[in-house]
Amino acid sequence: MDTIRMINAELLKLRRRSLIAWTGGLTLGGSVSFLVVNAWRHHSDPAHFGPAGGAVNLSHAMQILAYLSTVAAVLVGTTAGGQDQASGVLRDLVSTGTSRLRLFAVRVPAALMFYLVWFIPAFAVPAVASRVLAGGLPAPQAGVLIQYGLGVGLSTTLDVVLAVGLAALLGSRSVAIGVLLGWELAFSRLLEHMSSLGAARQLLASSAVDRILPAMGAPRVVSMSAVAAALVLTGWAVVVSAAGAWKTVTRDA
Numbered sequence: 001m002d003t004i005r006m007i008n009a010e011l012l013k014l015r016r017r018s019l020i021a022w023t024g025g026l027t028l029g030g031s032v033s034f035l036v037v038n039a040w041r042h043h044s045d046p047a048h049f050g051p052a053g054g055a056v057n058l059s060h061a062m063q064i065l066a067y068l069s070t071v072a073a074v075l076v077g078t079t080a081g082g083q084d085q086a087s088g089v090l091r092d093l094v095s096t097g098t099s100r101l102r103l104f105a106v107r108v109p110a111a112l113m114f115y116l117v118w119f120i121p122a123f124a125v126p127a128v129a130s131r132v133l134a135g136g137l138p139a140p141q142a143g144v145l146i147q148y149g150l151g152v153g154l155s156t157t158l159d160v161v162l163a164v165g166l167a168a169l170l171g172s173r174s175v176a177i178g179v180l181l182g183w184e185l186a187f188s189r190l191l192e193h194m195s196s197l198g199a200a201r202q203l204l205a206s207s208a209v210d211r212i213l214p215a216m217g218a219p220r221v222v223s224m225s226a227v228a229a230a231l232v233l234t235g236w237a238v239v240v241s242a243a244g245a246w247k248t249v250t251r252d253a
Contacts, residue, residue: 003106010080010110019079023115026072027065027122034061035129053130054137055144059214061126062148067185069122069156073115074180077163080111081244082173104248107164108241115160123149144214151213154233158205159184161237165244171251192221208232 038052051057127149131139140148159180167176188206191197201207207222208229224232 003102006102006106007110007113010106011114013083014076014080014110014114016079019075022075023072023118026068026075027118028125030068031061031065031122031125034064035125039133051133051135051137053133053135053139055130055134055140056137058126058130058140058144058148061130062152062213065122065126066152066155069119069152070159070184071181072118073156073159074163074177074184076115077111077160078167078173078176078180080107080114080160081164081167082171082176100249101245104168104245107168108161111160111164112157115157119153119156123152147212147214151209154212155205155209158209158233158237162240165240165242168244169240169247171247202228203232203235205233205236 035052038049038057041049042051127145130145163176163180166180167173170176170179184206188204192201192204192206192210194201201222202224204222207224210220210222211224211226211229
């Protein structure tokens with residue numbers, strides 16, 4: 001029960017108007033906006049613009065959701081992982097007798113719960129629309145929807161976990177945001193396309209995520225098995241979380 005109360009306390013810390021607005025806007029707001037624009041274009045000029053649903057529109061919606069949700073996940077995770085240190089309340093929390101490791105551990109489920117409240121409907125909107133509003137376009141099969149849900153969901157929830165650990169490790173939310181966004185949106189993708197790195201590219205989380213997402217007819221940049229992809233994603237989460245936990249335990253309050 002103490003753990004549940006601590007998680008709820010962390011959730012209360014995350015319920016800031018600014019964080020709610022940015023997370024909701026980047027996830028659910030992005031999905032709804034994409035759907036509304038496509039539906040309006042089709043309604044205004046159906047001869048030139050097809051229905052708002054279908055498999056192709058779903059793939060475009062998932063690309064947008066993946067990028068925007070990455071930013072939202074990093075904002076949520078870094079807030080959860082770095083706000084106690086930044087606000088100077090870590091000393092007060094430690095003085096209550098609660099172990100530092102436990103203080104760190106409850107941040108991850110709280111951040112994930114806060115993020116998923118927004119991500120799940122953000123995914124559901126284009127997923128449902130792709131079937132309901134397909135019109136004469138090919139609609140995605142259930143297996144494709146599951147793959148997109150797993151791929152985008154796992155990649156962005158991993159970003160939440162990494163952000164919590166990195167913010168705790170660095171002790172700076174702003175630095176952690178810059179490092180993670182630069183890595184996720186640019187540098188890791190650059191490394192993924194460097195063929196000279198060979199099989200080492202399989203250690204990149206982006207390569208593992210690409211393995212989970214539907215191929216959509218295009219060859220994957222890095223070939224790897226589904227099991228290897230799962231191990232890579234788990235490894236990233238464990239290593240960065242362990243580093244954040246270690247720093248939380250050893251940092252001067």
